[in-house]
Every structure is written in structure tokens, then in C-alpha cells.
């Protein structure tokens with residue numbers, strides 16, 4: 451690249467760029483590993499993005515323009531500029547094609563690799579905590595999930611190198627989650643523990659203190675969607691709240707309990723769906739959103755609409771719901787929400 455950048459005429463520069471391009475051999479993973487003396491070495495580049503950038507240089511009409519594109523490419527390889535809340539190198543932003551930035555998420559298939567067995571009725575698809583962590587946390591930071599269920603968030607923590615703490619009311623579920631989490635590889639040597647407790651009152655300060663930290667950098671909240679699925683007989687379980695009002699107040703207690711332990715400027719994400727009650731659509735998602743905003747320290751950053759994962763529903767059930775919808779004049783739920791909040795003051 452040094453040689454190429456030193457070229458003093460456009461034809462020569464393009465010839466060298468072409469040689470560079472020809473030297474890149476396609477791989478199945480679409481990745482080129484650079485092990486030479488780069489500041490961030492070893493460094494991997496996405497071959498399709500790199501090739502497109504080299505093509506842009508080859509299409510340049512002037513030497514000045516070609517050099518501009520070349521130096522931009524070079525900067526992206528030599529330097530790394532990341533923001534305050536994630537590890538995304540904005541100089542190579544084009545490479546993050548796996549990170550969703552649209553507010554409508556259509557995800558066809560759940561990630562069922564590794565420890566993600568999807569056994570728990572009411573879990574979320576791993577892509578949700580995966581995306582949230584990539585956008586709103588850095589490697590080795592701490593993630594808190596006060597409704598950890600089968601441990602999906604913590605399995606992703608292990609994959610992405612984030613430390614995690616999950617709280618779960620049901621000890622049997624918590625134990626199974628721990629077993630599965632421990633089966634996932636832990637290449638970054640992070641901690642990912644499940645604590646049995648009621649997230650409305652459990653002592654978060656003590657839990658974090660026991661792990662040598664006082665704050666977390668991301669909170670992922672995936673509560674029961676009120677009584678849509680009853681998770682236990684326990685009256686402390688939000689799915690046993692006697693009505694929507696009590697459910698909202700219990701959720702408010704959980705959020706009030708965890709919020710003091712979120713760093714200012716960092717994010718809390720709520721994953722929730724709506725429900726029907728006596729033939730009336732209850733906008734549970736928006737009512738929960740209001741509960742969180744009423745805490746007075748969060749600002750709303752995004753509302754994501756995600757398609758509803760229905761791979762577990764039987765075809766006969768789907769047909770029954772379609773029939774009922776046609777007859778009853780309503781629509782069948784096909785989406786849930788992810789509300790993203792930023793903590794703007796302590």
C-alpha cells in the first residue's frame with residue numbers, strides 16, 4: 451500500500467491497486483486476515499467490502515480522487531475510532547453488515563447454535579441480545595438481565611465477551627440456564643452467572659459488589675407479557691399479577707431496583723409484546739414504555755418492531771387463530787417491541 455500511495459500518476463496507481471486486488475483470494479468466510487505489523491494486528495477485513503473500496507479507487511477519474519479513496523481505506527486499516535458505548539470502528543463502518551440499524555426486524559430463523567437450544571417456552575431469540583450488545587456494550591463490560599429465564603442473554607455474553615448477571619425467580623429454570631451457559635465456550639474468560647431472586651427487591655449492589663463492580667453498562671429487560679404465559683405459581687412472578695395495573699407496577703419496581711446500577715449515558719432495552727383481554731387489544735408494550743419513562747431518568751431512543759417467532763406454534767393453531775380473526779374482526783399478533791432507552795441522568 452505504501453508503494454501504491456507513492457505513485458505519481460493515475461495509471462501507475464491503478465495498476466498497483468489492481469495488483470493488490472488480484473492478490474486477494476476469496477475465502478468461504480469472506481474474510482482476509484492481516485497478520486503483518488498493523489497497529490491492530492491481527493486484523494480481519496471483509497473481502498467484499500475491501501474489493502468494493504479498491505474498485506472505487508479503480509473508477510476514480512483523477513489522481514487526487516484516487517489518493518483520497520486510498521488514504522481513507524488505509525486509515526480504516528491502520529486506525530480504530532470507536533464510540534463511547536460499543537466497539538464499532540466507525541472508520542470501517544461498512545463492514546458491520548450484520549448489525550441491524552432499521553427499526554423493523556424481520557428475522558426468519560432463530561439462532562439455535564451452541565447452547566441456544568430454544569427449549570424454554572417464552573424465551574427470546576438470541577439475535578435480540580446479540581444485536582443489543584453489539585450496539586450498546588463493549589467487550590468486557592457488564593450486562594444485567596433481571597428476567598434471565600433460560601439464560602439466552604448470558605449465552606450471548608459468553609460469545610461476545612461481555613460479563614453478565616442474570617436474575618431469575620424460578621430456581622429450576624435458573625439451574626438449567628446455568629448448566630447450558632456453562633456449556634457455551636468462554637473464549638474471552640468472562641463471568642456469566644444466574645442469581646435466583648425476585649428482581650423487584652434483590653440487592654443488585656451486593657451482587658455486583660461480589661463481582662468487583664458497582665455498575666453495569668447495559669440492561670436487557672424481557673419480562674412476562676403479563677399473563678400470556680404463566681411461568682410459575684409464585685405470586686412474586688410478574689405473570690401472576692392480578693391485573694394489568696399490578697403488572698405495570700411490578701415492572702416499575704424492577705426497573706427502579708436496577709436503574710441506580712446502570713452507568714449514566716448507557717442503555718436499557720425492554721422486549722415486550724401486547725395482549726388481548728376480553729376481545730380488546732391491550733397495548734402492553736406502550737404502557738410498559740410509559741412506566742419506564744415515568745422513572746424520570748430515561749429518554750426514548752428507539753422503538754423496534756420485531757416479527758413474532760412462531761416456529762413453535764402448530765399449523766392447526768395458526769389456522770384456528772386466522773379463522774377467529776376473520777370472524778372476530780381483529781388481527782393476530784405478528785410482532786413484538788424492543789424499546790431502547792438511554793439513561794440521561796442518575
Ligand SMILES: C[S@@+](CC[C@H](N)C(=O)[O-])C[C@H]1O[C@@H](n2cnc3c(N)ncnc32)[C@H](O)[C@@H]1O
Pocket residue numbers: 570572573574575596597598599600601602603617618619620623647648649650672673674675681682686687688689
Ligand atoms: C419472558 S421470560 C424471559 C425469557 C428469557 N429472555 C429467555 O430467553 O429465556 C420472563 C422470565 O421472568 C421470570 N420472572 C417473573 N417474575 C420475576 C421476578 N419477580 N423476578 C425475577 N424473575 C422473574 C420468569 O420466571 C421467566 O423466566
